[in-house]
Amino acid sequence: MKPYLFDEFFSSGLEESISPFLTKKSRTWGKNLSLKSSSSAAVLLLFAFLLSFVNLPSSHLLLSLVYFLVGTPALISALHDLKNLEINIDILMTTAAFVAILLGSGLEGALLLVLFALSHSLEDLVTHKAKSAIHNLNHIAPKFAYVLAPDKTLFEKSVKEITPGTHLFIKTGEIVPLDGTIIEGSSSVNLVHLTGESLPLPKTIGDTLPAGARNLEAALVIEVTRTNSDSTLTRIIQLVTAAAHAKPRMQRLLDRFGGPYATTIISLTLLFALALPLFFPLPYLGTEGAIYRALAFLIAASPCALILATPTAYLSALSACARQGILLKGGVTLDALATCKTIAFDKTGTLTTGDLLCTSFEPLTPSPLSPDEVLSIAYGLERQVVHPIATAICRLAEEKKLTPAAITSFQSHPGSHLEGRYGALPVAIGLPEKIAPDLPPSTTDHILAALRIGPHLYLFRFTDQIRKDLPPLMQKLTHLKLTPIMLTGDHAANAHAVGKTLGLSHIFADLRPEDKLTRVAALSSQHGLAMVGDGINDAPALARATVGISMGRIGSAAAVDASDAILLKDDLHLLPFLFHKARQTIRISKQNITLSLAVIILASTPALLGLVPLWAAVLLHEGGTLLVGLNSLRLLRTPY
Amino acid sequence: MHQHFKGKKALDHVIEARMKGRTASSEVHGTELPGHYSAAADASKETAVILLVLWTLFSQIGMILSWIYLISLTFIIGWLFWKVGRSAILGWARLERLHRVIEEERWEIEHHRHQEREELKALYAAKGFSGKLLEEVTDVLMADDNRLLQVMLEEELGLNLGIHEHPLKQATGALIGVAGATLIMSVALLYLPWWGTLLSAALVISLSAGTSAQLEKNKPLPFIIWNLAAAALSAGGAYFLAQILFP
Numbered sequence: 001m002k003p004y005l006f007d008e009f010f011s012s013g014l015e016e017s018i019s020p021f022l023t024k025k026s027r028t029w030g031k032n033l034s035l036k037s038s039s040s041a042a043v044l045l046l047f048a049f050l051l052s053f054v055n056l057p058s059s060h061l062l063l064s065l066v067y068f069l070v071g072t073p074a075l076i077s078a079l080h081d082l083k084n085l086e087i088n089i090d091i092l093m094t095t096a097a098f099v100a101i102l103l104g105s106g107l108e109g110a111l112l113l114v115l116f117a118l119s120h121s122l123e124d125l126v127t128h129k130a131k132s133a134i135h136n137l138n139h140i141a142p143k144f145a146y147v148l149a150p151d152k153t154l155f156e157k158s159v160k161e162i163t164p165g166t167h168l169f170i171k172t173g174e175i176v177p178l179d180g181t182i183i184e185g186s187s188s189v190n191l192v193h194l195t196g197e198s199l200p201l202p203k204t205i206g207d208t209l210p211a212g213a214r215n216l217e218a219a220l221v222i223e224v225t226r227t228n229s230d231s232t233l234t235r236i237i238q239l240v241t242a243a244a245h246a247k248p249r250m251q252r253l254l255d256r257f258g259g260p261y262a263t264t265i266i267s268l269t270l271l272f273a274l275a276l277p278l279f280f281p282l283p284y285l286g287t288e289g290a291i292y293r294a295l296a297f298l299i300a301a302s303p304c305a306l307i308l309a310t311p312t313a314y315l316s317a318l319s320a321c322a323r324q325g326i327l328l329k330g331g332v333t334l335d336a337l338a339t340c341k342t343i344a345f346d347k348t349g350t351l352t353t354g355d356l357l358c359t360s361f362e363p364l365t366p367s368p369l370s371p372d373e374v375l376s377i378a379y380g381l382e383r384q385v386v387h388p389i390a391t392a393i394c395r396l397a398e399e400k401k402l403t404p405a406a407i408t409s410f411q412s413h414p415g416s417h418l419e420g421r422y423g424a425l426p427v428a429i430g431l432p433e434k435i436a437p438d439l440p441p442s443t444t445d446h447i448l449a450a451l452r453i454g455p456h457l458y459l460f461r462f463t464d465q466i467r468k469d470l471p472p473l474m475q476k477l478t479h480l481k482l483t484p485i486m487l488t489g490d491h492a493a494n495a496h497a498v499g500k501t502l503g504l505s506h507i508f509a510d511l512r513p514e515d516k517l518t519r520v521a522a523l524s525s526q527h528g529l530a531m532v533g534d535g536i537n538d539a540p541a542l543a544r545a546t547v548g549i550s551m552g553r554i555g556s557a558a559a560v561d562a563s564d565a566i567l568l569k570d571d572l573h574l575l576p577f578l579f580h581k582a583r584q585t586i587r588i589s590k591q592n593i594t595l596s597l598a599v600i601i602l603a604s605t606p607a608l609l610g611l612v613p614l615w616a617a618v619l620l621h622e623g624g625t626l627l628v629g630l631n632s633l634r635l636l637r638t639p640y
Numbered sequence: 641m642h643q644h645f646k647g648k649k650a651l652d653h654v655i656e657a658r659m660k661g662r663t664a665s666s667e668v669h670g671t672e673l674p675g676h677y678s679a680a681a682d683a684s685k686e687t688a689v690i691l692l693v694l695w696t697l698f699s700q701i702g703m704i705l706s707w708i709y710l711i712s713l714t715f716i717i718g719w720l721f722w723k724v725g726r727s728a729i730l731g732w733a734r735l736e737r738l739h740r741v742i743e744e745e746r747w748e749i750e751h752h753r754h755q756e757r758e759e760l761k762a763l764y765a766a767k768g769f770s771g772k773l774l775e776e777v778t779d780v781l782m783a784d785d786n787r788l789l790q791v792m793l794e795e796e797l798g799l800n801l802g803i804h805e806h807p808l809k810q811a812t813g814a815l816i817g818v819a820g821a822t823l824i825m826s827v828a829l830l831y832l833p834w835w836g837t838l839l840s841a842a843l844v845i846s847l848s849a850g851t852s853a854q855l856e857k858n859k860p861l862p863f864i865i866w867n868l869a870a871a872a873l874s875a876g877g878a879y880f881l882a883q884i885l886f887p
Binding site: 006007010014016019020021022023024026027029030033068143144155156157158160161 | 725735738739742743746750753776779780782783784785786788789790799800801802803804805806807808809
């Protein structure tokens with residue numbers, strides 16, 4: 001039997017719908033319980049209202065059920081807040097609902113409770129969806145590693161228990177669980193999870209391996225150099241969880257204002273209830289009495305809608321983004337995105353894919369073989385391994401419809417080269433420094449591989465490919481009134497060639513990391529700048545930009561640290577969606593705040609003057625809250 | 641001795657933890673059995689006894705049948721809400737205790753790994769593992785926190801995962817129990833006001849007691865007879881007391 005995965009249960013805050021103690025079938029009973037309970041209460045309330053015209057006791061019987069379903073949780077929550085000396089909206093609403101019974105307005109009180117519970121349950125629903133995105137990140141981190149004991153036996157051990165000095169066995173295709181140094185074997189690794197760089201790097205004895213690297217070719221033994229608490233993934237998860245609590249500007253303002261406002265309203269309600277009959281010819285009790293009017297004022301002036309105005313909007317937007325594979329570090333990122341006027345792209349790895357394309361190959365010595373024969377031999381060697389360079393050579397040979405040459409005595413030296421015999425001739429392909437040590441180091445951005453056929457040498461050149469459908473993306477960004485620019489350390493000629501293909505007119509090339517940072521700082525101070533990058537080299541620029549957007553399924557450790565948004569699926573086409581969503585969030589938040597303030601102003605004073613009865617105050621107040629909630633939920637819609 | 645063990649050996653600590661697990665998984669504040677079938681059986685049995693006592697009492701004081709019906713029905717509505725609510729509350733109380741225990745155990749695993757390892761070794765040593773094999777088993781179980789938590793919950797605390805029903809499902813069982821017993825006894829009272837009530841009460845009590853015995857893997861017959869005897873005693877007690885108080 002597979003062990004139960006407790007991570008989701010704990011990260012959900014011990015939600016009963018995924019409780020490990022309940023049977024699988026039974027767990028569905030706990031799903032969206034607050035929504036189910038408030039909806040049932042709403043139905044019962046409707047029947048209670050209808051029965052109130054024909055049979056009052058039956059109506060009261062149903063009302064008691066409504067108070068049981070939605071009043072009990074509200075009472076518990078209010079008492080809990082009171083115990084912590086916290087005066088807030090829950091206390092306002094619960095007091096109003098229960099005092100309404102004493103005034104003979106149980107239906108209005110129940111209506112208040114039902115609508116309040118419905119708003120809360122909708123908020124819970126949105127919060128839950130946002131939480132699950134963070135939970136998914138937890139799945140990526142390796143939980144255990146294979147420890148190589150001194151007697152050469154292998155056993156699993158939790159990464160939390162592994163101390164520096166332990167020897168770990170890393171199988172082919174596995175993610176390196178902890179930082180370490182290679183002590184046995186050679187292979188190539190890919191750092192796509194860490195730097196966004198998918199090109200394999202040869203690694204051999206003595207080289208260091210970072211946690212998160214993927215071992216591509218052959219098994220390795222490493223000696224651990226750092227514990228799990230320093231691991232990259234642990235840091236990412238802590239960072240994202242902490243940042244999710246970062247509140248947007250509007251929310252911070254409302255939070256500051258919420259507590260004093262609730263206290264003022266409760267004080268005013270008490271004052272009106274006690275003092276109105278002293279100054280005006282009003283009784284204390286009855287529907288024209290001071291207590292009734294004060295209660296109507298309390299309900300109308302309660303800032304439910306105002307309090308829900310921004311969190312529901314931001315949570316819906318965060319959730320919609322998470323569903324698309326965009327992880328945002330809190331609502332503040334949406335604020336910042338909405339202010340951006342320029343979007344800067346790094347070239348390598350961001351605008352290009354990282355998949356290799358064999359652009360050319362040439363003989364380094366006079367060659368008796370035709371280019372097709374050379375490629376066929378390279379194809380014969382490379383088709384036996386899985387490696388980005390091998391894939392590029394095989395793809396080129398297949399495009400030319402060549403058959404692979406028959407290679408005998410094939411041998412693979414992971415992280416270095418491949419060798420064999422073509423007929424009587426020894427052949428080898430791999431790192432130029434291994435195959436042709438006398439070759440001067442490359443001065444271009446091209447990736448090279450050398451092929452030796454007997455005494456003859458050939459050089460293969462590879463380059464990155466531009467990502468698909470980028471020109472329409474640049475047009476979309478321009479339509480969103482964003483100016484796309486390219487910032488790259490690459491040569492001007494290469495950068496302009498890529499820029500031309502993409503339709504970019506603002507290109508800054510030959511930038512050293514410090515130049516890139518200065519440029520980003522200048523652009524950010526002029527107007528908002530979003531910087532899209534992937535690797536460690538982009539981290540300073542990502543941190544300095546108004547909004548840093550990093551690439552990679554979990555992003556580069558440094559890039560994720562520095563960035564505010566992470567494109568989990570490496571999909572740049574989500575950028576227009578992201579900017580649109582940010583602007584829509586600000587717009588909807590402003591609409592919500594305006595609506596909430598209007599309801600408070602228009603309902604509270606007439607309620608005090610006796611112009612608005614209790615039921616109308618409840619409807620105005622809770623209708624406003626529901627409208628705000630529904631308006632926010634529009635942000636959950638994903639298409640753009 | 642580490643503070644975590646509070647002066648006890650690892651195995652004694654495990655025994656104490658099992659008691660804690662047992663308490664967490666039982667209905668310590670009530671007599672309701674966990675599970676929807678148990679809740680239904682329990683609720684129907686209690687409803688049958690209450691209706692039987694009420695009928696005995698009302699018959700003795702000479703109440704007319706329609707009044708017996710109305711008063712019993714009113715009483716049963718209140719009783720139904722109480723039984724259903726109580727069943728759910730007890731289920732939620734149990735679930736909360738279990739969740740607290742699992743949270744505590746996770747905290748122990750994260751913060752007292754060495755002591756958890758000792759407990760695990762004590763558990764498996766008690767099962768007959770020793771030497772290198774014991775070390776290997778412990779290493780394998782300690783390797784994955786999810787697996788370790790499951791093992792500690794099951795082996796140390798004696799808890800079973802995925803066996804409890806949701807409190808609302810349990811409460812639905814109670815609702816069906818009360819409603820079913822009321823329906824059977826009402827029909828019986830309608831057609832055979834004297835023997836029907838007694839027989840239907842006996843039938844409901846026998847069925848529910850038999851079901852409970854089956855679920856608890858007890859012998860059904862003695863369980864049924866004891867339940868019928870207790871019901872007869874309560875009805876008889878009420879009948880004779882009513883004769884004394886309302887001669």
